Amino acid sequence: MNIQLKTKRALVTASTGGIGFAVAKGLAEAGAAVVVNGRSEGSVNAAVARLLAEVPGASVIGVAADLSTAPGVASLLAGISDIDILVNNAGIYEPLDFFEAGDDVWDNYWHTNVMSGVRLSRALLPAMVDRGWGRVVFVASESARNIPADMIHYGVSKTAQLALARGLAKRVAGSGVTVNSVLPGPTLSDGVADMMKGEVERTGKSLESVVAEFVMQHRPSSIIQRAASVEEVANMIVYVCSTQASATTGASLRVDGGVVDDIV
Template sequence: MRIDLSGKRAIVTGSTAGIGFAIAQGLADAGAEVTITGRTQARVDEAIETIKQKTPDARLGGVAADLGTAEGCQALIDARPETDILINNVGIFGPRDFFETDDATWEQFFQVNVMSAVRLSRHYAQGMKQRDWGRIQFLSSESALNIPTEMIHYGMTKSAVQSISRGLAKTLAGTRVTVNAILPGPTRSEGVLNMIKEAAEKEGVSQEEMEKRFVLENRPTSIIQRLATTEEVANMSVYAASEQASATTGAALRVEGGIVDTMA
């Protein structure tokens, strides 16, 4: 199978690092014109330059905006009024005791992880419907199904975007616009590796050993028994964005290494 996205425009939110960056790289490699987004112009420019080093003929643009706000989402919409592929990837995470998680933190996670995707999908899905072609993806997580006790506020947001994904897919029934949720597990993204590095330094062990311990202690049902790579997650996203995935919609596409112990 050869995925060719030539002539397609894509927006990947939160794509200056981690899973979002890997998805942007994958879409660019497949020929899509990709808009990179991040909170600062410096990070956006750096990501664009890094992709161009690997894929010199990549068609790339960038928008710097805080998508955790309505104003930031509108700035992106103003800069890119239309797109064929929308990857709602931007998100924040971090462990915190439930009893010490205040209202402001709950609200922050909801605005960044959920409302950014709602605002952008609400706009871009209308154009996709009119043109009768489009791909919308919501980056959920195995934490949407396997709610982590140390990050209930995060798991809530990932359950929410999975619900929105399914509902939006049904709203667009009968069109050639597909909507899916991508469910990674623990992944070797910048944020996760920084968290593991801090834990390794605290425990006085190597980062490699801490990665193994993290999976075995925190996700003991993992079948692959390791962190996934960002490229492995991106591969699923790029496929779901392709013409070949035209009958895949309303789905929760799991790239979580078998952590969720169900066959459904």
């Protein structure tokens, strides 16, 4: 399959590292002009430089903005135009017991994980509909369907993303615009690598082995019995953004390694 996005312009939120950077790279390799986003100028500039080094000749700009607030989203929107592909990847997660998570925690997760996508979709979808083509993707999580007892606040925010994506797909039905969710499972991102660094040093095992053991301890239903790479997750997202995926909308597409024990 030859995915070509040479005439398209994509915004990938939280794309200075991890899954977001892998998505930005995949879209750039397919020819899309890409807007990289992160919270700080330093991280954004570094990601833009890295992307240009890895995809020579790519069309890339960076916009720093904190998407957990309405003013932050507004500042991002002020720096971009003519977006055809929106990948809502901005999100936070951290284990915290339900009885210790106050309103401030719930508000932070709601605004970062859910309202950032609401605000960006509300601003960018109408022009996609007018042009008769567009792609919106919410990067959710298998935790949306498999709510973790130690991160209920996170799981609820991810379930909300699925509902939002499905509703938006129906709202723009017949327009040529698709809206989908992609649900990664355990993924070997930069953050996970940092988290496991001490265990790698202590045991002398490879990072991949340590993370695989962690996956089987905490997600024993995994069928691939390892973490996915950020590239494996990005591959699904890039496909959903392609012209070839025009009949896929309103869907929740799993890249969870089979963690969710379900045939649907």
